Amino acid sequence: MNKNAQRKARARRKIQAYYIVGGIVSLACILLLLHPDYAYLHVNGPLNTGHDDVACDDCHKPERGNLRQQLRANVQYLLGRRAKSLAVGYRAxxxxxxxxxxxxxxxxxxxxxxxxxxxxxxxxxxxxxxxxxxxxxxxxxxxxxxxxxxxxxxxxxxxxxxxxxxxxxxxxxxxxxxxxxxxxxxxxxxxxxxxxxxxxxxxxxxxxxxxAGERDSPYSAQKFYKARDGS
Incomplete structure (x- = not known):
C-alpha cells in the first residue's frame, strides 16, 4: 500500500473514531437526561400553581408502539397512507x-x-x-x-x-x-x-x-370538589 492510500485509510479510521466517540457521548447524555434525578435539566419551565407534587409521568404518557413503529407510522402519514400521525416518545x-x-x-x-x-x-x-x-x-x-x-x-x-x-x-x-x-x-x-x-x-x-399564582383564591377558600390525586 502506497503512502497516499495509507494516509486516506488513517483519515477514514480517524473519522470513524470521531463518529464512535460522538455516538457514545450522545447516548450517555440522552441516558443522563432521561434519569429522574436530572429531569430539571430539560423541563419546559416551572409547574403551574397547585402542581408542585405532580410527577412528570402523571401527565406525560408514552406514545403507543416503539420508536421504529412510531417513525414508520409518521412516514406512512406523510405519504397519505395513514389518517393520523403518532408522537415520537411521548404523546401530547x-x-x-x-x-x-x-x-x-x-x-x-x-x-x-x-x-x-x-x-x-x-x-x-x-x-x-x-x-x-x-x-x-x-x-x-x-x-x-x-x-x-x-x-x-x-x-x-x-x-x-x-x-x-x-x-x-x-x-x-x-x-x-x-x-x-x-x-x-x-x-x-x-x-x-x-x-x-x-x-x-x-x-x-x-x-x-x-x-399569576401569587395568592390563594379571592373567591373563597372553600370548594365543592377538590382535585383528585394524579396517581
Whole structure:
C-alpha cells in the first residue's frame, strides 16, 4: 500500500473514531437526561400553581408502539397512507389527562361544550375547548389566559331583571370585561355568594395575583370538589 492510500485509510479510521466517540457521548447524555434525578435539566419551565407534587409521568404518557413503529407510522402519514400521525416518545397532553384530576360535575364551563359549532368564532379568540387554552402548563402561573376572555362569548349579554348596581349590558358596552371575573368564578367550584354591589367586587390587583399564582383564591377558600390525586 502506497503512502497516499495509507494516509486516506488513517483519515477514514480517524473519522470513524470521531463518529464512535460522538455516538457514545450522545447516548450517555440522552441516558443522563432521561434519569429522574436530572429531569430539571430539560423541563419546559416551572409547574403551574397547585402542581408542585405532580410527577412528570402523571401527565406525560408514552406514545403507543416503539420508536421504529412510531417513525414508520409518521412516514406512512406523510405519504397519505395513514389518517393520523403518532408522537415520537411521548404523546401530547390532552383534555383527558387534565380531567383525570380536575373533572367536576358542577363545572359551569366544561371544555366539551366549546366544541359545539356555535362557538366557532369564540374559539378563534380563546381556545376554551382545551384545558391548556387557559391553563398552559410550565409557565408557573395558575391561569395563562387574559382576564378579558369572557368577551369571546358574552359580548351581546343581556340579563333580565339585572340584579347588580351596574347592569351587565352597560359593563359590556363600556368594555369592562375584566369585571366579569371580579364577581363570577369561571368554573363555579368555589363556595361563594355572587356580589350584587359592583363597588364590592374583587379588585383587578387581586385577580392578577390569583392568575399569576401569587395568592390563594379571592373567591373563597372553600370548594365543592377538590382535585383528585394524579396517581
Amino acid at each position: 397532553v390532552n383534555n383527558y389527562d387534565c380531567l383525570h384530576c380536575h373533572h367536576r360535575p358542577n363545572d359551569r364551563h366544561p371544555v366539551s361544550r366549546f366544541f359545539a359549532p356555535r362557538f366557532r368564532e369564540a374559539r378563534e379568540q380563546v381556545p376554551a375547548q382545551y384545558c391548556v387554552g387557559c391553563h398552559l402548563e410550565h409557565t408557573g402561573r395558575r391561569v395563562t389566559a387574559s382576564m378579558t376572555y369572557c368577551k369571546a362569548c358574552h359580548e351581546k349579554i343581556v340579563v333580565k331583571n339585572d340584579p347588580i348596581t351596574i347592569s351587565h349590558r352597560q359593563l359590556a358596552r363600556d368594555g369592562n370585561w375584566e369585571s366579569c371575573l371580579a364577581c363570577h368564578d369561571y368554573h363555579g367550584n368555589h363556595k361563594m355568594e355572587v356580589r350584587r354591589d359592583f363597588d364590592t367586587r374583587i379588585s383587578r390587583r387581586e385577580l392578577q395575583a390569583y392568575f
